[in-house]
Amino acid sequence: MTLxxxxxxxxxxxxxxxxxxxxxxxxxxxxxxxxxxxxGSRMGCGQGICHxxxxxxxxxxxxxxxxxxxxxxxxxxxGRKVRTVEGHARRDGDGAITELSPVQxxxxxxxxxxxxxxxxxxxxxxxxxxxxxxxxxxxxxxxEQAISDALGKxxxxxTGYVRYFEAVRDLALKTPGLVEA
Amino acid sequence: MMRKLLWVAACVIVVCALAVASIFFGAFEKSVVxxxxxxPLTADAMAALAERGAYVxxxxxxxxxxxxxxxxxxxxxxxxxTPFGTIYATxxxxxKDNGIGGWSRAEFHRAVRDGVGKNGHLYxxxxxxxxxxxxxxxxxxxYAYLMTREPMKVANKANALSFPxxxxxxxxxxxxxxxxxxxQAEVAERSAAWNRGRYLxxxxxxxxxxxxxxxxxxxxxxxxxxxxxxxEGVHAPDLTKAGLQRMGFGPHVLSAFMKSGLSAQxxxxxxxxxVVHFSTQYxxxxxxxxxxxxxxxxxxxxxxxxxxxxSEPAAVDAELSAAAKPAYLSLCSGCHGVExxxxxxxxxxxxxxxxxRLTNARxxxxxxxxxxxAQRFPGLERMQPMPGFAAELTDRQVAxxxxxxRRKWGGQEADIGPQEVGQLRHGLETxxxxx
Numbered sequence: 001m002t003l004x005x006x007x008x009x010x011x012x013x014x015x016x017x018x019x020x021x022x023x024x025x026x027x028x029x030x031x032x033x034x035x036x037x038x039x040g041s042r043m044g045c046g047q048g049i050c051h052x053x054x055x056x057x058x059x060x061x062x063x064x065x066x067x068x069x070x071x072x073x074x075x076x077x078x079g080r081k082v083r084t085v086e087g088h089a090r091r092d093g094d095g096a097i098t099e100l101s102p103v104q105x106x107x108x109x110x111x112x113x114x115x116x117x118x119x120x121x122x123x124x125x126x127x128x129x130x131x132x133x134x135x136x137x138x139x140x141x142x143x144e145q146a147i148s149d150a151l152g153k154x155x156x157x158x159t160g161y162v163r164y165f166e167a168v169r170d171l172a173l174k175t176p177g178l179v180e181a
Numbered sequence: 182m183m184r185k186l187l188w189v190a191a192c193v194i195v196v197c198a199l200a201v202a203s204i205f206f207g208a209f210e211k212s213v214v215x216x217x218x219x220x221p222l223t224a225d226a227m228a229a230l231a232e233r234g235a236y237v238x239x240x241x242x243x244x245x246x247x248x249x250x251x252x253x254x255x256x257x258x259x260x261x262x263t264p265f266g267t268i269y270a271t272x273x274x275x276x277k278d279n280g281i282g283g284w285s286r287a288e289f290h291r292a293v294r295d296g297v298g299k300n301g302h303l304y305x306x307x308x309x310x311x312x313x314x315x316x317x318x319x320x321x322x323x324y325a326y327l328m329t330r331e332p333m334k335v336a337n338k339a340n341a342l343s344f345p346x347x348x349x350x351x352x353x354x355x356x357x358x359x360x361x362x363x364x365q366a367e368v369a370e371r372s373a374a375w376n377r378g379r380y381l382x383x384x385x386x387x388x389x390x391x392x393x394x395x396x397x398x399x400x401x402x403x404x405x406x407x408x409x410x411x412x413e414g415v416h417a418p419d420l421t422k423a424g425l426q427r428m429g430f431g432p433h434v435l436s437a438f439m440k441s442g443l444s445a446q447x448x449x450x451x452x453x454x455x456v457v458h459f460s461t462q463y464x465x466x467x468x469x470x471x472x473x474x475x476x477x478x479x480x481x482x483x484x485x486x487x488x489x490x491x492s493e494p495a496a497v498d499a500e501l502s503a504a505a506k507p508a509y510l511s512l513c514s515g516c517h518g519v520e521x522x523x524x525x526x527x528x529x530x531x532x533x534x535x536x537x538r539l540t541n542a543r544x545x546x547x548x549x550x551x552x553x554x555a556q557r558f559p560g561l562e563r564m565q566p567m568p569g570f571a572a573e574l575t576d577r578q579v580a581x582x583x584x585x586x587r588r589k590w591g592g593q594e595a596d597i598g599p600q601e602v603g604q605l606r607h608g609l610e611t612x613x614x615x616x
Contacts (some may be wrong), residue, residue, distance in 0.1 A: 006507075024506075024507070024510055025510055025514060025519045027515055047516060047524070047527055047528070047565055048515065048516060048565070048568070049565055070515065071515030071516055072511060072512065072515060073507075073510045073511035073512070073514060073515065074511075075507040075510055075511045076507075076508075076511030076512060
């Protein structure tokens with residue numbers, strides 16, 4: 001049996017990938033793991049429920065959105081800009097991490113995770129959420145609900161969500177311009 | 182001459198006015214309730230009837246409408262959006278002030294079968310045009326059962342209907358046109374199962390209220406009985422034998438589908454999910470088999486399943502495949518499978534899915550746009566939520582995808598255009614999508 005392939009070109013963490021031949025039925029998760037060695041996006045349920053496989057898609061208008069890679073085929077990402085969990089921190093010329101992103105730092109400071117399996121998805125969700133607040137700040141009294149709405153679909157089985165929640169709330173409150181009085 | 186004409190005109194006007202007034206005041210109302218129900222039921226008779234009444238009420242699906250989401254049981258409050266305004270289901274718990282605690286046996290019969298309640302005419306959102314065919318014994322049983330429920334002190338919500346629809350007595354006109362004076366008699370040459378199935382279909386389960394299209398006067402079209410209708414933004418499919426076979430159902434599968442809500446033809450969604458949830462899952466196997474036998478016009482379910490002949494996956498033209506297949510592989514195949522096979526106990530298959538086989542594409546388009554929430558089916562089955570793709574796909578892309586799916590696995594023509602998707606995306610009812 002030969003697999004039908006398609007030519008794929010996309011941008012991952014700021015770098016162009018491809019054109020590369022990939023099986024037309026391949027899921028993005030497998031492409032990230034097997035072709036690019038980016039194993040940070042986790043395979044959890046494989047059914048789009050747990051959201052551990054979520055990555056960020058940077059749209060042309062500069063806004064960010066979440067996409068689940070376990071149930072989304074590679075072809076959907078053709079020509080798009082993708083940010084995986086490996087692409088959030090600043091790195092030096094050798095690729096060593098020099099500075100975590102604000103969301104990553106907040107999660108560590110708040111001890112938000114234990115096993116860390118769900119963390120790449122939460123990093124993506126929180127980053128998309130806070131980026132959205134830059135353009136459209138949330139009222140202080142609506143902040144908690146907005147965080148729940150933004151992170152609610154992500155499943156964590158260790159810490160019970162509270163520390164993720166507190167980390168995002170803390171970061172939203174201390175970052176100027178995200179929360180209105 | 183002029184004087185004579187004026188006299189004639191005046192007479193015509195008076196006669197018309199008299200006719201309208203007599204209709205309005207109920208002179209032509211045809212009650213199917215016999216006088217013997219004026220005699221109250223004894224306490225012993227009520228106690229004896231209540232248990233069977235629970236089953237009749239389940240088969241008639243009373244609870245689903247007469248209980249608001251998260252509201253007190255039987256206390257009403259569920260809103261019905263109609264073209265004429267909003268109607269709220271009423272409290273039918275036996276509370277004396279707000280419910281039917283003070284209703285006599287005769288008053289209950291008149292409400293259920295004639296559409297005339299103790300407090301005036303009912304709106305046909307209450308399916309009395311169907312319940313009219315219920316036997317007096319079944320109405321008694323429901324009455325006895327409801328009187329055993331907990332009285333709920335929950336006030337009825339006022340309807341928000343525009344003039345003249347807010348005048349309850351105006352229903353006399355609708356009733357005159359749409360209510361038959363006859364009730365359903367058994368057809369002697371058909372089996373008991375067929376007759377029971379007909380009674381379930383037409384009276385208790387009131388299938389035609391959604392599945393039979395309505396005429397300009399909002400009555401069920403007798404000549405299009407169960408042939409499918411657009412209602413509340415979705416298409417209630419054709420339930421005639423031909424329609425069921427087109428969807429891929431055989432009689433045994435249909436009976437099981439009404440019990441479980443799941444089959445190779447897909448999962449129950451929307452209001453039919455609720456019908457399974459509150460009603461048909463609790464029906465006896467005999468009743469479900471009878472229902473299915475009647476819909477397939479059989480006197481009994483056959484020993485072997487009559488699996489309808491299904492066409493092989495159709496060839497899809499190359500241009501449509503090029504436009505739609507990448508979208509299917511990208512957004513659908515992760516769960517529904519590359520071959521449309523689905524995932525057992527998680528995601529329904531598409532290759533045998535009834536929604537792809539309907540001539541009317543409305544349900545498929547709406548599901549692609551809006552998705553389906555997670556559903557818990559009887560017997561520990563769970564279907565995961567389907568995301569909506571309204572934000573990911575343009576009208577053109579949805580049309581291509583829907584055409585490709587319908588062509589490949591539904592044997593339908595690839596004739597859906599982006600404008601039809603756009604109209605459904607914006608919630609507009611259209612004539613074209615309602616074919």
